[in-house]
Amino acid sequence: MKILITGGAGFIGSHVVRLFVSKYPDYQILNLDALTYAGNLENLRDVENAPNYRFIKGDIADQSFIDQLFAHEEPDAVIHLAAESHVDRSITDPMSFVKTNVIGTVNLLNAARNLWHPGGYDGHVFYHVSTDEVYGSLDFGPEMFTEETSYDPRSPYSASKASSDHFVRAWHHTYGLPIKLSNCSNNYGPNHFPEKLIPLAIHRLRTGQPVPVYGKGENVRDWLFVKDHATAIDAVFHKGKNGDTYNIGGVNEWQNLKLIELLCDVVDQKTSQEQGTSRKLIKFVTDRAGHDMRYAIDSSKIMNELGWKPSVTFEQGLAQTVDWYLANEEWLNSVTSGAYQDYNQKQYAGR
Ligand code: NAD
Ligand code: DAU
Incomplete structure (x- = not known):
């Protein structure tokens, strides 16, 4: 089987690529990625020479590029993760989210249908691969998002992901395209770009800079270790039902301020600083719009239908994550400087 994984050089995509390349030596894994600021082939150095990658x-x-790619490579399956993924960037530059998340997804759907339909979809x-943000926002009651929760996206990012989910389901209902969808909560772990809360906080604590907490820090997110998201994607891809949606989460809700305080304590412990040192860097800033x-x-x-469950506790996952960032200073420095962009341009100029 030849699987086209989009966005494989990004945070979650690189963990999915690594899992599939190592677990399924008989599959050919094609990683399609534009290498935007968030895409980094350093994330995949350990698998880049694998014969099935x-x-x-x-x-x-780019519609014509995608059409040619499908005609040339003839993938049997697509796992689509490529996206603009950061809510704050979607507030300042919504159109790039429309282009990649909406138009990019429709280009892939069209190309898959055109390639597969003539011979049958078997x-x-x-x-x-989508997000829980399509369901909107909950209050502090006991309610949770289920697969039946109505869509209510509220940021340009979540609106673009909701739109792409709708297009995927429309291709299933209208053209019979075999599809699967999953909507996951906040991921954390190694290789997370340091614009997102957890890696941003670790990077700032490591370099003695203030850690910005939006508003009062009361907002709640449900955190899942990225390697557990990858195993969930494996389960949905292989065992999920055609046309079905699966919600993926960590049963692990944290208020932002409490999470950052915990992170400060873990960093203090790992760097042998006096407890309380890092917490002094917490800084409340203007809230995110919407x-x-x-x-x-x-x-x-x-969990019930596919037998998936997270493999690590939050304490274990967070400890592994902090260890990874402290041990990979070079990675952090390169992605937080211009070197990251320069590397990609030099490495792939003219290809
Ligand atoms: P990321 O920003 O780290 O990576 C995105 C990848 O897509 C990058 O490698 C980038 O180069 C690539 N890309 C962007 N635009 C592209 C384009 N036009 N053509 C080809 N490649 C392009 O994102 P992530 O956090 O790894 O998220 C991956 C997917 O999972 C996204 O679809 C996101 O919506 C979804 N998701 C993320 C989370 C999370 O917590 N990070 C949670 C649930 C769902
Ligand atoms: O829920 C899944 C989503 O989780 C994914 O679909 C997105 O791609 C991913 O980026 C993430 O979105 P969030 O907006 O929840 O993640 P972020 O790390 O940007 O922010 C987490 C919380 O922390 C959120 O309530 C905003 C807050 N925050 C964030 C940053 C960057 C801060 O308080 N300070 C910060 O500096």
Whole structure:
């Protein structure tokens, strides 16, 4: 089987690529990625020479490139993760989210349908990796997002992901394209770009800079270790039902301020600083516009039907994450300086 994984050089995509390349030596894994600021082939150094792995640089928003790629490579399945993924960037530059997340997804759907339909859809699957943010925002009650929760996206990012989810389901209902979808909560772990809360906080604590807490820090997120998201994607891809959606979460809700305080304590412990040192760097700043208050995911469907469950506790995952960032200073320095962009341009100029 030849699987096209989009966004494989990004945070979650690189963990999915690594899992599939190592677990399924008989599969050919094609990693299609535009190498935007968030894409980094350093994330995949350990698998880049594997015989069942190949990297292709390209933009999913470029229709003719995508059509040619599908005609040339003839993938049997698609696992689609490529996206603009940061809510704050979607507030300042919404159009790039429309281009990649909406138009890019429709380009892939069209190309998959055109390639697969003439011979029948048997054995093919288009899997869209999506977010819990499409469901909107919860209050502090007991309610959780289920697969039946109505869509209510509230940021340009979540609106673009909701739109792409709708297009994926429309291709299933209208053209019979075999699809699977999953909507996951906040991931954390190694290789997370340091614009997102947890890696940003670790980077700032490491370099003695203030850690910005939006508003009062009351907002709640449900955190899942990225390697557990990758195993959930494996389960949905292989065992999920055609046309179905699976919610994925960590049953691990944290208020932002409490999470940052915990992170400060872990960093103090790991760097042998006096407890309380890092907490002094917490700084309350102006809130994010339209900031969703709470996300909470009911994962019972994927747990009961597909037998998936997280493999690590939050304490274990967070400790591994802090260890990884402290041990990979060079990675952090390169992605937080211009060197990251320069590397990608030099490495792939003209290809
Ligand atoms: P990321 O920003 O770390 O990586 C995105 C990848 O997509 C990068 O490698 C980037 O180069 C690539 N990309 C961007 N635009 C592209 C384009 N036009 N053509 C080809 N490649 C392009 O994102 P992530 O956090 O790894 O998220 C991956 C997917 O999972 C996204 O679809 C996101 O919506 C979804 N998701 C993320 C989370 C999370 O907590 N990070 C949670 C649930 C779902
Ligand atoms: O829920 C899944 C989503 O989780 C994914 O679909 C997105 O791709 C991913 O980026 C993430 O979105 P969030 O907006 O929840 O993640 P972020 O790390 O940007 O912020 C987490 C929380 O922390 C949120 O309530 C905003 C707050 N925050 C964030 C930053 C960057 C701060 O208080 N300070 C910060 O500096």
